[in-house]
Amino acid sequence: MSGKETNPTFSKSTGLPRKRFYRARAHSNPLSDSHFPVPVSPRHVDYSVHYPQYFPSSDQVDSCKKIQFADIGCGFGGLLISLSTLFPETLMIGMELRDKVTEYVKERILALRVTNPGQYQNISVVRTNSMKYIPNYFEKGQLSKMFFLFPDPHFKEKNHRRRVISPFLLDEYAYVLEVGGIIYTITDVEELGDWMKTCLENHPMFEALTDEELKADPVTKLLSSATEEGQKVDRNGGQTFRAVYRRIAPSL
């Protein structure tokens, strides 16, 4: 963080990185490969890079503490930051395809750690294609929550397979989620909302949360308010469509 004062990409007043220096393409094609490192298996994920306070050196790989929340397509990271203080003992990670956006989130978290000593040590971000590499990051049943907030809609029929919620990808999400784990989805695009709900409804390993359960869950209200995209929709008075499902054991 040296040279922060003179670095124009950081705001002088808040010490936080300025978003406009990290603008990126609005949409990436998640089916195309890029050059970023991918851990060979979940045991190869270096926790000391992401959570140095919890993992001072990289040789404690088999520590029992593991990432439990994943924010898929985390964008500028607003949700992680809200969740960080709500669940201070839970390790969480954002997965983001666009490198500029990932860099922004990284800097944002580092800055928050500096300005709030002892806090924001449980969140991190990684640049990856979640559609391909989720099994490289998480073991079977490792996650208790997965978030898909305002994912790219990919309207055209032929691009539906680029959507981050799809019948096939739900098999992988069911694999990394523990039984009882929860998948949260929200969008302002009605068609996509219907699609995500239908995919989850038809999948044998997910069941919808009841309205009471949703009300009781402190995370529910963050879905529409915590992220940059959610705030934008809210400012414009847009409607949102939510689907929240629990991972269940497959019936035999």
Add this chain to the structure above:
Amino acid sequence: MEDTPMENGETNKDSEVAPALIAVHPTQSSVAVAVGSDLRVFDLLGGCAVSLVDDSGSSLHKDSIRAIRYGADGKLFVSAGDDKTVKIWSTESWRCITTVCSEKRVSAVAISSDGSYVCFADKFGVVWVVDVDVSDGNQASVNKKAAPLLSHYCSIITSLEFSPDGRFFVSADRDFKIRVTVFPKKPLDGAHEIQSFSLGHTEFVSCLAFVCTQECLQGFLVSGSGDSTVRLWDISSGSLLNTCDIREKAGLLESKGIEECYGAVTNLCTIPDSTLVAVAVQSLQGIILLSCDLSAQTLHVAKVVSIEGDAFIPTSLGTSSSSGLLWMVTGASNLHDSQYPCVARVKVISGFKESTPDSVEHGSIVLKDNEIPGGEKLLEKLQGRVSFDENFFLTAAEALKTSMSNLLIKKQYSTEKREFRKRTRNDKKLKQ
């Protein structure tokens, strides 16, 4: 990057070469070879070439065949490939029972242990399943519809296998991933329950096989890869049990240097009722025999069987139970500027007898052509000719290399091209 094959589903066809494939009937009553679009079967019981009967259309396969295999009980045979059809044959009549149309080109096939389902993978990484209805005997039922079973997101699937007990379905891809899925009771509704991912390979996974003995019926999975290793897995947990680096043992390290995919494992074949695994390696004239110690859960090189004289680098391997023979083929289709458009060369290694299943010390000799079951007649059918000059092998070896690169290695953009792509990206434009 790599938009081309996955997004368009089709790569530049001219550059594609299909390696020759071989499959042996489980009791060695027949042997099949595929070269290009040509499917050749020799009946070893009858001692004659088989004429295939396909009522569904005029010709058999119209483009390169990418996968052939017999079912475990030997009743069915499947062939599939670039013409986007999957043909299911009765091995009794050699009549095509069903032709299944795929939207995309087909890269791998498997037959469920009880012979009631055929699965195939397309170039988009989706695995499809068809229910094989053999009740109507040999009547051809055309254009069966396949249902999606599972998907490897946007990675080409290189190999599909059922576990010997039929419980699991294993799929491997070009992205170093091996997925183990519970094979469901109703596969037409999809296979949603993933048992494990077997992760550890650092390059494409090219082939899968199960080591299975009387004492260990559920078997252990072995996989071969472009990372020059063969790995042993416990599929129920996905744990990597052992890694065998074949490069060093095969004496490949000091030779040609760092040529791309020089030591890539191209094919694997387990010798039935033994703990031996035969391995074909890019650029190796012969095969490597690995021995698997099932109690210690280790793999080690037992022997390198080299093929003297000819530059014979096998493109595909096959065996049958208790025949004691390992069948090998080399060759390729679509060789431009070649006098061998669709030729293959078959060789056989003997010495895997039941009495000495795990001892390879004395056995394993490369048979002379006249010692091969079926003799000259078989070779004429499967190879397309009986004798070869030296050039053939050089051409075949070159073709194998090309096809491995095309099929399995990710397109590496040149630095120049990559820089260009970077510069023309919108997010960079904004800044500059």
